[in-house]
Amino acid sequence: MTSDSNAPPNGGPMIAVADLVKHYGQVEAVRGVSLGVERGEVVVLIGPSGCGKSTILRCIHLLEEPTSGMIRVGSEQLTFGRGGRSLKGRRLAEYRSRIGMVFQQFELFPHMTVLQNVMEGPVTVKRMDRRAAADLGRALLAKVGLSGKEDSYPNQLSGGQAQRVAIARALVMEPEVMLFDEVTSALDPELVGEVLAVMRQLAEDGTTMIVVTHEISFAHDIADHVLFMDGGQVAEHGPAAEVLVHPTNPRTRAFLSRFHGTAAAVRVAG
Amino acid sequence: MHYHWDLSMVLADPSRWWSAVGVTLLYSFATVAVGIVIGAVCGLALLSRRRWVTLPLEAYVEVFRCTPLLVQIVWFYYALPILLNFSLPAWLAAGLGLTLYMGAFCTEIFRAGVISIGRGQWQAGRALGMTQIQLMRRIVLPQAVRRMVPPLVNQSITQLKNTALLYVVAVPDLMYTGSIVTAETYRPLEVYTSVAAMYFIMLYPMTLLAKRLEVRVDQ
Numbered sequence: 001m002t003s004d005s006n007a008p009p010n011g012g013p014m015i016a017v018a019d020l021v022k023h024y025g026q027v028e029a030v031r032g033v034s035l036g037v038e039r040g041e042v043v044v045l046i047g048p049s050g051c052g053k054s055t056i057l058r059c060i061h062l063l064e065e066p067t068s069g070m071i072r073v074g075s076e077q078l079t080f081g082r083g084g085r086s087l088k089g090r091r092l093a094e095y096r097s098r099i100g101m102v103f104q105q106f107e108l109f110p111h112m113t114v115l116q117n118v119m120e121g122p123v124t125v126k127r128m129d130r131r132a133a134a135d136l137g138r139a140l141l142a143k144v145g146l147s148g149k150e151d152s153y154p155n156q157l158s159g160g161q162a163q164r165v166a167i168a169r170a171l172v173m174e175p176e177v178m179l180f181d182e183v184t185s186a187l188d189p190e191l192v193g194e195v196l197a198v199m200r201q202l203a204e205d206g207t208t209m210i211v212v213t214h215e216i217s218f219a220h221d222i223a224d225h226v227l228f229m230d231g232g233q234v235a236e237h238g239p240a241a242e243v244l245v246h247p248t249n250p251r252t253r254a255f256l257s258r259f260h261g262t263a264a265a266v267r268v269a270g
Numbered sequence: 271m272h273y274h275w276d277l278s279m280v281l282a283d284p285s286r287w288w289s290a291v292g293v294t295l296l297y298s299f300a301t302v303a304v305g306i307v308i309g310a311v312c313g314l315a316l317l318s319r320r321r322w323v324t325l326p327l328e329a330y331v332e333v334f335r336c337t338p339l340l341v342q343i344v345w346f347y348y349a350l351p352i353l354l355n356f357s358l359p360a361w362l363a364a365g366l367g368l369t370l371y372m373g374a375f376c377t378e379i380f381r382a383g384v385i386s387i388g389r390g391q392w393q394a395g396r397a398l399g400m401t402q403i404q405l406m407r408r409i410v411l412p413q414a415v416r417r418m419v420p421p422l423v424n425q426s427i428t429q430l431k432n433t434a435l436l437y438v439v440a441v442p443d444l445m446y447t448g449s450i451v452t453a454e455t456y457r458p459l460e461v462y463t464s465v466a467a468m469y470f471i472m473l474y475p476m477t478l479l480a481k482r483l484e485v486r487v488d489q
Contacts, residue, residue: 061397063393063396063397089401089402090401093396093399093400093401093404094399095399096396096397096398096399097398097399098399099397100397101397103390103393103394103397105390107390107391107393107394108394109391109394109395109409109413110413111412111413111416120398120408121398121399124398124400124404124408125398125399125400125404169398170397170398173398173399
């Protein structure tokens with residue numbers, strides 16, 4: 001799972017994070033995390049609230065500047081802290097455009113229609129022709145099951161629909177990796193399934209994904225690797241079947257026991 | 271009361287009143303327009319993290335918000351020429367005060383409008399790979415401007431009323447013309463009632479507009 005920070009861009013994993021540290025003032029949100037994600041792999045981060053899993057996604061996307069450590073996405077390797085090399089301005093924007101992010105609160109642009117939301121990235125950031133962007137946008141809305149909603153505004157959508165638009169908006173940029181930050185946590189229970197179904201399809205299509213979630217049985221279904229995080233560190237990691245069904249770390253066990261219903265369901269299914 | 275109401279003397283010379291209304295409207299439009307431009311520039315600059323940018327702007331806004339407009343107009347007319355060593359024409363001195371006053375309030379309206387757009391929207395734009403300028407132009411400002419419209423209309427209404435203060439430096443606006451006509455006719459009741467009515471006729475449609483805009487923004 002961990003990666004050598006000198007790994008060659010072609011040979012190593014798609015995403016490599018080494019010794020990542022993020023402090024907010026006195027608070028140590030992430031305390032030395034390393035992980036690697038191969039092309040087409042789905043890695044799921046689980047753990048109690050405040051364990052640092054969302055912060056890791058935000059650091060990979062550089063929505064937060066890491067305090068120290070190394071992050072590599074594709075061939076772009078960045079180091080932080082003393083003597084580090086971060087990105088600014090246009091190069092930072094270009095880096096972010098290669099990574100898709102879906103947020104807990106959807107964050108659709110309320111002044112644009114659904115189709116305009118999805119076209120915004122290609123047109124503004126990639127300077128794509130409007131017609132081509134519209135075609136691409138329609139295709140992606142169809143993929144997430146929202147054909148016919150192109151001209152709706154975000155406030156006319158259910159939470160599940162809004163989150164699927166947000167996924168389409170990120171996918172349309174053809175990112176090298178998709179980051180999902182607790183994307184079903186703000187949804188009514190009956191709407192969770194439609195969003196998970198879209199993510200499941202993406203995983204089957206071979207999309208490289210890092211997923212932060214509390215949906216344990218979903219994690220079991222789609223994850224190649226699971227990292228259990230606690231107190232800003234990786235407490236346990238391994239294939240989904242091992243970490244979720246036969247955890248060795250007592251903290252992982254304690255955490256999973258709180259999802260007893262779903263964990264039992266996983267065992268039955270497994 | 272045996273007062274004999276007589277408007278004929280007051281309105282004997284309509285062209286004078288038209289010209290007074292013209293001066294009032296001209297000052298209102300010009301100072302509102304320039305004030306909004308000042309507000310847009312200063313309001314956006316206030317978002318900077320550089321203290322040497324924001325500190326002078328904060329000082330400007332607070333000075334103009336925390337001193338009476340009447341004092342500002344008089345200061346620009348009587349005091350500034352001493353500093354500059356040449357006297358400003360009355361129309362300019364009065365216009366400067368009104369414009370900078372409007373600019374200070376618009377600065378706050380722009381700043382407040384932009385920061386009212388939630389962090390999540392900024393992050394969603396950044397996540398797509400937008401530069402700061404693209405983010406402002408495509409995501410933040412279109413939403414913020416909608417929220418700024420009602421306060422800007424309200425401030426413009428206040429500004430039109432504030433032009434009455436021009437009277438102290440003898441700019442021939444509606445209020446000043448009223449005082450001249452009163453001196454000539456000894457008819458303050460008719461004159462000032464007419465003046466008030468003219469302000470009302472100009473502003474009432476604007477308040478209706480402001481209400482309609484507020485309803486639209488709420489939707």
